[in-house]
Amino acid sequence: MGGRAGGGAGMGRGSRGGGGAVGATERGLSKQEIKSLLSEEGAIRGNDFETAVIVDNKGNVVFKKKGDKTSVTIPYGAPLKDNILTHNHPAAYKDAKGRPMANTSFSDKDIITVIGGNAKGMRIISQGGTRFSMTRPASGWGVSPSKIGAKVAGAKKSVYNALTKYVQNYKGDKSVAAGRADQLYWHLVSKKLSKTLGYSYTKQKIK
Amino acid sequence: MNEDIIKKCQAAGVDPSVLTNDEIEELKREIEKEKQGLQVLDGVLSNPSLLFRKEAQ
Secondary structure, eight states: OOOOOSSOOSSOTTOEETTEEOOGGGTTOOHHHHHHHHHHHHHHTTOSSOEEEEEOTTSOEEEEEEOOSSEEEEETTOSOBTSEEEEEEOSOOBOTTSOBOOSOOOOHHHHHHHHHTTBSEEEEEETTSEEEEEEOOTTOOSSOHHHHHHHHHHHHHHHHHHHHHHHHHOSSOHHHHHHHHHHHHHHHHHHHHHHHHTOEEEEEEOO | OOHHHHHHHHHHTOOGGGOOHHHHHHHHHHHHHHHTTEEEEEOGGGOTHHHHTTTTO
């Protein structure tokens, strides 16, 4: 995965916040940001609807909105610039085996919104207990807002082609392979895109 | 299926024919929200299983 964001983490690895242990996904954040983000994420993690929260660099919540089971909306002009957007992913989608997808990473719309708005970073707390983080490098996101859509589309196509090949070549029940592809898809897209653009992408399992 | 839905599916790389009626209705609601000036995070077409639904059969 990509490099680390600059700045010192305010809390040591393994210390506790309101939304679980502090770890890789909190690197580079201030104490105030960590306290606020983990508190907000702890409050929304178990919900069966999405909630978006934007936190500024002092830890103030500057925007909060509830959505529904598979989406949440934010207005164009929401205070994304230089702030951190976090939201929860309920286990709303089901994979090809009918299992809830409880640990899905950033979707294309998530990524386009946060880079397009020049946010400092974005996070997800999933219902299954995985936290995801993407962080803007000191040099910026590495792509202009007008070109991020094409970059994301390229990463999606590459991952889709690889996973489709995997499913098609799978010997046995295709729904088993498709289920794995479903569960992995967004994580692999983020992994690929973070390498291409040079931003930090991390995930960690919390209790 | 209306033109907006087909365009959205094409942009997301999703075959519109795999959508259930519930997913189509949900997508219509999302398109309306976008027309009202809102950015939709996630949503129906962010469901990865839509991409591999045909391969799974």
